[in-house]
Amino acid sequence: MNTSFFVDVVFILLALFAVYTGWRVFRTDSMVRASFFLLLSFITVGAIMLLLSAMYLGVAMFFMMGVEMMVMALFMVMFMMNPAGLNPMMMVHQHKLSIGAGIASFVILAAMALLSRFPVQPLPAGLEPVSSLGNELLGDSMLIFESAGVVLLATMIGVVVLSSQRGRFGSAQEGSMPPGLEPGGEPAGMPEEDSGAGGHHHGH
Amino acid sequence: MILDQLIWPLLLVFATLGGGVYLLAVLDGLAARSFGLPQAQSVWLLPLSRGAWLLSQQANVTEAPDWWGWRLAPALYLTLAAIGLALVPWSRDWVATDITTSLVLWGSVEALATVVIFLQGWSANTHLALIGAYRYVALGLSYILISMFVLIGVTLPAESLALTQVVASQQELWNVLRQPLGLPLFLIVGLSITFRGPFNLADSTDLAGGTSVEVSGPQRLVWEFARSAMLVAFSGIATTAFLGGWLGPWLPGPLWVMLKMLAVLAILAWLGRWFARITPERCISLMWLALLPLSFIDLIWAGVEALL
Numbered sequence: 455m456n457t458s459f460f461v462d463v464v465f466i467l468l469a470l471f472a473v474y475t476g477w478r479v480f481r482t483d484s485m486v487r488a489s490f491f492l493l494l495s496f497i498t499v500g501a502i503m504l505l506l507s508a509m510y511l512g513v514a515m516f517f518m519m520g521v522e523m524m525v526m527a528l529f530m531v532m533f534m535m536n537p538a539g540l541n542p543m544m545m546v547h548q549h550k551l552s553i554g555a556g557i558a559s560f561v562i563l564a565a566m567a568l569l570s571r572f573p574v575q576p577l578p579a580g581l582e583p584v585s586s587l588g589n590e591l592l593g594d595s596m597l598i599f600e601s602a603g604v605v606l607l608a609t610m611i612g613v614v615v616l617s618s619q620r621g622r623f624g625s626a627q628e629g630s631m632p633p634g635l636e637p638g639g640e641p642a643g644m645p646e647e648d649s650g651a652g653g654h655h656h657g658h
Numbered sequence: 659m660i661l662d663q664l665i666w667p668l669l670l671v672f673a674t675l676g677g678g679v680y681l682l683a684v685l686d687g688l689a690a691r692s693f694g695l696p697q698a699q700s701v702w703l704l705p706l707s708r709g710a711w712l713l714s715q716q717a718n719v720t721e722a723p724d725w726w727g728w729r730l731a732p733a734l735y736l737t738l739a740a741i742g743l744a745l746v747p748w749s750r751d752w753v754a755t756d757i758t759t760s761l762v763l764w765g766s767v768e769a770l771a772t773v774v775i776f777l778q779g780w781s782a783n784t785h786l787a788l789i790g791a792y793r794y795v796a797l798g799l800s801y802i803l804i805s806m807f808v809l810i811g812v813t814l815p816a817e818s819l820a821l822t823q824v825v826a827s828q829q830e831l832w833n834v835l836r837q838p839l840g841l842p843l844f845l846i847v848g849l850s851i852t853f854r855g856p857f858n859l860a861d862s863t864d865l866a867g868g869t870s871v872e873v874s875g876p877q878r879l880v881w882e883f884a885r886s887a888m889l890v891a892f893s894g895i896a897t898t899a900f901l902g903g904w905l906g907p908w909l910p911g912p913l914w915v916m917l918k919m920l921a922v923l924a925i926l927a928w929l930g931r932w933f934a935r936i937t938p939e940r941c942i943s944l945m946w947l948a949l950l951p952l953s954f955i956d957l958i959w960a961g962v963e964a965l966l
Contacts, residue, residue: 486780487724493773510819513762520769521802524776528795584758584819 465505472498480546488545489527493519507577510584533617667754671744678743678890679883680705681920685927693931709879717875720782727781732877734774736884742767742891747822749904749911760821761809764895768805771851771888772798775860778881779869790868793938794853794860800945801850801857807953808843811960812899821895825903832902836963839956841900843949848892848926852885855930859938893922 475495479488500515546552591599635642687701697704720728744754745764757763772795779791813819815836816827824833834841850857861868870881897903897918904911936944 490727490773490777509757509759510762513757513759513766516766517762517769520766520773521799524769524773524795525799527776528792582758 461505465502468498468502468505471495472502482545483543485530485543485545486527489523489530493523496523507583510587667744670748670752670754671740674743674746674890674894675740675887678893678919678923679886682886682890682923682927685920685924686930689924689927689931692928695931709883712874712879712882713876715875715878717877718872720784720872723783724777724781727777729877731774731778731781732873732880732884735771735778736880736887738767738771738774739884739887739891742888743894745821746891746894746898746915747825747903748915750822750826752912753822756822757820759819761813761819761824761899764821765802765806765809767891768802768847768851769798772802775853775869778873779860782869782872784872786865786867786871787869790860790862790865790871793865794869796938796942797850797853797857797859797945800942800950801847804843804945804949804953805847807950807957808840808847809899811837811840811957814960814964821898821903825898825905828902828905832900832905834900837900837956837960839952839959841896843953843956844896844900845922845926845929846949848889848896848922849930851892852889854885854889854926856933856936857941858935859941862935864935889923889926890919893919893926896922 472495475491475498478491479495482488482491496519497516500512500519503512503515506512634640683705684701687697687704691697691701699707741755742764745760747753747756755763775794775798776791779787779789779794782788812824812833815833816824818824818827828836846857849855853860853862859868861870865871870878873881894915897915901918901922902914903918904915906914909917
């Protein structure tokens with residue numbers, strides 16, 4: 455069998471699947487499903503990178519995205535409290551803006567792909583992609599990657615601290631209160647309290 | 659070419675999956691017997707009769723499950739186990755999938771197993787299964803870091819991410835002696851990735867079966883088979899990373915790999931029966947406060963050893 459023909463067929467199938475699952479991220483109705491569709495899309499992109507002989511980056515995509523999407527699904531469910539992500543919910547907002555932004559970025563990226571001239575640079579014989587990547591990451595570009603890593607970590611911790619300060623149903627320090635069944639009504643599902651309890655809603 | 663690169667590797671992986679899972683079930687029965695637990699049948703027949711019973715049992719369905727996840731999760735878990743097993747080198751040339759980053763691919767198998775086990779519990783749309791799923795994510799995120807540090811430790815003397823190179827680097831001294839913390843920590847990862855014994859938080863009895871509480875019939879058989887298959891794949895990776903893989907005197911390499919895998923499986927089956935299940939909160943504390951720092955020490959040890 456002709457190897458390059460086989461690679462082309464696999465590439466086209468993977469690319470179509472990546473686009474399809476990427477589209478499903480926005481059309482599905484649950485945060486957990488959306489995360490896992492995005493994971494499928496990233497896994498297929500990782501497989502395409504393996505076709506491009508990026509042996510480390512392709513495989514790294516699998517485990518990075520596996521953990522990342524799992525954490526993302528977990529945090530979204532934790533913060534949104536849509537019961538466990540199984541209840542249907544609308545996954546998109548700001549429809550007109552996002553449709554416009556989507557079409558614009560698609561046109562720009564498609565034009566770049568179709569109109570630019572890509573250099574023809576076959577892999578040099580004897581190139582070891584893994585060790586050359588390692589030398590790049592921990593050699594000349596070390597300062598860039600390390601500082602980017604520290605900035606990302608600080609951002610993640612900061613975002614969690616800021617967003618956990620105020621929960622969906624009120625300040626995190628005071629204990630959360632469910633919303634009323636009618637706008638401005640009594641909190642729903644709260645147990646009857648003794649009049650002497652002082653009106654606090656703390657759990658003990 | 660097709661025979662060499664497709665048929666033989668597939669046969670090798672499938673034969674190891676089937677044989678390994680059966681032998682693990684037998685070893686588990688022997689471990690149970692060694693603690694004085696009565697076995698209803700001969701330990702050699704018990705796994706077969708349980709499998710036949712599950713095959714003939716009715717397959718249950720919950721109300722409004724996530725159909726794709728519900729149907730696919732057991733099969734995906736089994737697929738991940740098969741991918742892991744395909745990476746194990748049986749000798750210098752006899753490897754089903756020989757890539758330069760096979761150790762990283764095993765790391766991906768561990769990471770994706772978390773997703774698949776979560777999916778199994780989440781997709782059922784019942785509360786005990788869901789609690790099991792969330793517990794497993796907490797466990798998975800904890801053991802993955804330990805596993806990464808321990809495995810980075812074995813790549814340092816090999817100066818490569820390929821499992822064949824990792825074995826070749828143990829020609830003089832096996833990693834189990836060179837990095838004494840490595841194998842004990844990695845065995846804990848093995849018990850966690852198959853939620854067995856002390857780390858059975860996902861499918862535990864306090865959740866009446868956890869993520870697989872509603873799963874019955876052939877689907878349950880696939881799930882239990884996949885759990886065992888993942889432990890077989892894990893024993894192959896542990897053999898390769900710490901016990902010198904195919905290296906050994908007198909016997910041919912593949913036989914050494916098989917014997918070492920069986921030894922690892924026997925130890926894990928016995929440990930799984932010996933230790934009681936720990937509560938989730940204590941388990942997470944243990945992982946982050948004790949085992950993770952130990953894996954740092956293992957990595958520093960490996961680094962200093964590689965520099966000397």
